[in-house]
Amino acid sequence: MTALAPSVVGAPRAMKPRAVSSTRQKAKADAVPKLRYIVVLLAGIFAILGGQLLLSIAVSGGAYEIASLKTDLRGSQQQQQIVGEEISALVAPDTLATLAGSMGMVPDNNPAYIRVSDGAVAGEAIPAEATASGQIFAVTAGTESVVAPEIVEDVFLTISTATALEADATDVLAPQTAEPTASTLTVAEAPAPRFGGSIPSPVTR
Amino acid sequence: MAHQRISSRRMGIALLVVFLMAGLLVSRLVDVQVVRAAELQEQSAEIRTTSEVIWASRGSIVDSFGNDLATDVDRYDVSADPRRVGDFRRDGETVTVMAAMAEIALITGANADELLYAVNSNPEAHFTYLVKGVSPEDRQVLRELRNPWLQMDLVRERTYPFGPVTANLTGMLGRDEPLAGVERKYDPCLRAINGTATYQKGADGIRLPGTTQLVEEPIHGGDVKLTIDSDLQWYVLQTLAEHGSRLGAQYGSAMVVRVDDGHVLAAADWPTFDPNDFSESPVEFMGARSISSPYEPGSIMKSVGIAMLIDGGYTYSEDKIVAPGFYEVYPGRFIKNFLVADDRQLTTAGVLHTSSNTGISVLADRMPKAEATNYFREFGFGEVTGIDFLGESSGQVLPVDQVDVVTRYNQFFGQGISVTAAQMASSYQTLANGGVRVPLRLVDGCLTNEGEFVPEPIAEPLQVVSASAAQQTVRMMETIVSQGPLRNILEIPGYRVAAKTGTAEIATSTGYGDDRVISLAGMAPAEDPEYVVLVSFYKPQTSRVSTAAAPAFHEILSHVLKHYRVAPSSEPAILPPLTW
Numbered sequence: 166m167t168a169l170a171p172s173v174v175g176a177p178r179a180m181k182p183r184a185v186s187s188t189r190q191k192a193k194a195d196a197v198p199k200l201r202y203i204v205v206l207l208a209g210i211f212a213i214l215g216g217q218l219l220l221s222i223a224v225s226g227g228a229y230e231i232a233s234l235k236t237d238l239r240g241s242q243q244q245q246q247i248v249g250e251e252i253s254a255l256v257a258p259d260t261l262a263t264l265a266g267s268m269g270m271v272p273d274n275n276p277a278y279i280r281v282s283d284g285a286v287a288g289e290a291i292p293a294e295a296t297a298s299g300q301i302f303a304v305t306a307g308t309e310s311v312v313a314p315e316i317v318e319d320v321f322l323t324i325s326t327a328t329a330l331e332a333d334a335t336d337v338l339a340p341q342t343a344e345p346t347a348s349t350l351t352v353a354e355a356p357a358p359r360f361g362g363s364i365p366s367p368v369t370r
Numbered sequence: 371m372a373h374q375r376i377s378s379r380r381m382g383i384a385l386l387v388v389f390l391m392a393g394l395l396v397s398r399l400v401d402v403q404v405v406r407a408a409e410l411q412e413q414s415a416e417i418r419t420t421s422e423v424i425w426a427s428r429g430s431i432v433d434s435f436g437n438d439l440a441t442d443v444d445r446y447d448v449s450a451d452p453r454r455v456g457d458f459r460r461d462g463e464t465v466t467v468m469a470a471m472a473e474i475a476l477i478t479g480a481n482a483d484e485l486l487y488a489v490n491s492n493p494e495a496h497f498t499y500l501v502k503g504v505s506p507e508d509r510q511v512l513r514e515l516r517n518p519w520l521q522m523d524l525v526r527e528r529t530y531p532f533g534p535v536t537a538n539l540t541g542m543l544g545r546d547e548p549l550a551g552v553e554r555k556y557d558p559c560l561r562a563i564n565g566t567a568t569y570q571k572g573a574d575g576i577r578l579p580g581t582t583q584l585v586e587e588p589i590h591g592g593d594v595k596l597t598i599d600s601d602l603q604w605y606v607l608q609t610l611a612e613h614g615s616r617l618g619a620q621y622g623s624a625m626v627v628r629v630d631d632g633h634v635l636a637a638a639d640w641p642t643f644d645p646n647d648f649s650e651s652p653v654e655f656m657g658a659r660s661i662s663s664p665y666e667p668g669s670i671m672k673s674v675g676i677a678m679l680i681d682g683g684y685t686y687s688e689d690k691i692v693a694p695g696f697y698e699v700y701p702g703r704f705i706k707n708f709l710v711a712d713d714r715q716l717t718t719a720g721v722l723h724t725s726s727n728t729g730i731s732v733l734a735d736r737m738p739k740a741e742a743t744n745y746f747r748e749f750g751f752g753e754v755t756g757i758d759f760l761g762e763s764s765g766q767v768l769p770v771d772q773v774d775v776v777t778r779y780n781q782f783f784g785q786g787i788s789v790t791a792a793q794m795a796s797s798y799q800t801l802a803n804g805g806v807r808v809p810l811r812l813v814d815g816c817l818t819n820e821g822e823f824v825p826e827p828i829a830e831p832l833q834v835v836s837a838s839a840a841q842q843t844v845r846m847m848e849t850i851v852s853q854g855p856l857r858n859i860l861e862i863p864g865y866r867v868a869a870k871t872g873t874a875e876i877a878t879s880t881g882y883g884d885d886r887v888i889s890l891a892g893m894a895p896a897e898d899p900e901y902v903v904l905v906s907f908y909k910p911q912t913s914r915v916s917t918a919a920a921p922a923f924h925e926i927l928s929h930v931l932k933h934y935r936v937a938p939s940s941e942p943a944i945l946p947p948l949t950w
Contacts, residue, residue: 228577243506246443250505253438253531258604274928275863278938288864288938302611305534306641306655 251316260317263301267321271295418570418578421585425526426562429591431540431552433600434633434814438531440540440553440645442562445527446509448478448501452489454519470517477511478504503527530645535604538658539596539637539812541760542645550656552594552813555760559816559824562591592818597633597811602626605929610640610905613922618911623660624922625795626930627902629893632756632799632808635901635930637661637792660791661757664765665908667794668874669725669916670891671784674797675734676722677843678745681805681835684736687842687946689718693729699776705731708873719846720948723854725871731779739778740770746781748834749797749807751789756796756809756829765789784874795904798891802899805840807832842946844868848896849945859920862928864938866896869923871916876909886914890923894931895939903927 254260273293277286402410431440457466465473468486475482478501488498500520504512509522528543530536541551548554565588570581606624614622626636639659643651657663679685693714697705707727714726721729734742746752752767766788768777777786792810800807808831815825847868851860860869869892875882889906893899905923912918930936 225578232577243444247505247507250443250529250531256437257532258535258601259533262604262608272929274925274932276932277864278935287940291863300612302608302615304607304611304640304642305644306652 254316419568421566421568424565424567424588426564426588426590428562429560429593431594433596433598437600439536440530442526443529444506445503445525446522447525448504449499449521450519452493452495452498455489458518460516473515477508532600534642534644537642537645538639542648556594559594560591563589590819592816594816595814597814599635602933603636603638606636606926607638609922609925610638614640617907617918619907620909622907623791624905625660627795627799629799629802629899632810634810634812661759662761662763664763664788664790665887666874667784667789668872669783670870670872670889672722672730673843673847673870675782677835677839679733680842681839682737685718685733687719690950691732693726697728697731715950717947719946722846723849723948727783730782734779734782739773743770751793755792757792757812763790765793798902800834801840801843802893802902804837805833805835807834844896845945848943856917856920860924865894866939866943867894868892868896873916885909888916888919890919894927897941900936901930
């Protein structure tokens, strides 16, 4: 494009001396259409150049957009990974067992089953002993203390805080729900304190 | 005219100058565009072109439910150029190097003094690591420090979300290569190959459009799927830790095997290690002893021996024999029983029930030793199991010509033959499965990165003993749980359980010493066994009899029955008489 422009622009200039050497009348008559050509030509050239410029801006603008979207994608992938790691830490058996223990749950290996079709009970249900072990044992040699991931500690903290808040909330809400519009609803609405109202702590028995 | 001449001369000079300059420009143009074009273009591309590593993820190791046991995550290595480290300004305030290091230490949990030392110890260096393996979360916070000399580079790191739970099986990844377990053995499936790409960037560091060239495609690794149920594995490991430490045992192993397909649902070894941080762990606890350490199993082998004898037609459950107080192998060499010195009138069931060494010697005498050796081999002893684990031991079954007159009897009660816990569990799977040995399975297959599941080859099941021989043996083992001295510990309310205890002497360089391996192997529900459990403790100190392993066995088996919602037994047991 740039190579073409000077040669085209140069052409009318080269003709100028010839126009001067011929009769002025003819030159004057010819000048109007020639000028028109030049204007059209220049306008065309500038339009093309401008178009090309816009196009190139658009393309490089796209590159910026791609770059920023790629950054976003990377960020989202990492966010997903962070959350995934947190989920893994939370569903780890150690965590679940500690949480269950903190809520006062003890393992019971003697379940019984009820057959829905006829209501028959299979197996012998024996309640778990209150002294049943809910302790988490260290399983590694050498490194005896296993450090719980941060997120797990956070959950323990959140649960105990939430329980404390909930216990408070129950007290505050109690008088408000005391005047129900429909008595059946209040049963469902009144928040029962979880974990028997006591605050679970990560300390296990 | 003169005026005209002068002007035309002037014109001529001007033209000459113009032509000269144009010529100069043209020659320069030709030089740049034609003569040195290739060289210059190469140089400029070099300046603008950057190559980047396209990280490929190593495949994950997943349990039977798809939980990640080992997986790749993004981490960042934080580094600095010591020559550039200095105070910097942020929000109009000067941040000293000391303060900057304290910030980094606070976020990453590193030691600020060590960070300072890293930078100060070699101030002329171009590069020093500050903290390795920083999580993306922490990296985000570090970026907000706007510290101009802090550099953070993405790396891929291996993490084991469940920590020690399956460490014995997954093994771990070292700096450059997998070191043990499935990580190493299945490296061809898991391995990833990083790709590279080149692109050109402008002065502002933005990629020039259309310049990215993929030089090498990244190849992600495939996932290895195990048959392990990591929840169960966790429970088994906890039980081992609880009872193992109470017994003062050196180590303990336990296995849970599904009877119908030989899937290993749990294979735990205690103590174990944390694959996320194993630098301090003792090497001897980094493997899977249940698969790689052979031992003489002791009396839990008697169930196998009895099944062999029944299948060979040499005895049956109600067969009446006299188990002598002492069994004389040759003059002066006696086999004796644990605590019993009288002759007793036992049935074959009674022999297994009381774990009578002399009784089983009487029976073993009826079978030629070549036939016995053959049976042992068919049960899978002396060869690696279907697990085909890295470093798996095949144990040892002596060739017939090396089986001496004592070993010939000893083998039937688990001495003079060495086996792994996995082989022992496999033999109980055979008894539980009507005499059909389905080779054990730990790795289900490889899910390639193209999404194709390539299962591990399934080995052919083998009928080792007849269904009748296997079922009679299971009935005999039931008497141990329902009528034996351990019934208070072993019985599981609502279920019929079959089990056999074993206390084996540990061979040392000077014969058999005081140390023992105590084991329990069994299955439930006995009328149609679904799960086999094997528990063993090596060198327990507080109690050296197999009864000490009973609580752990009971806890694991009852947990298995609950965990898999096994229907309680409905048929009453019809058990053989023990004496006559």
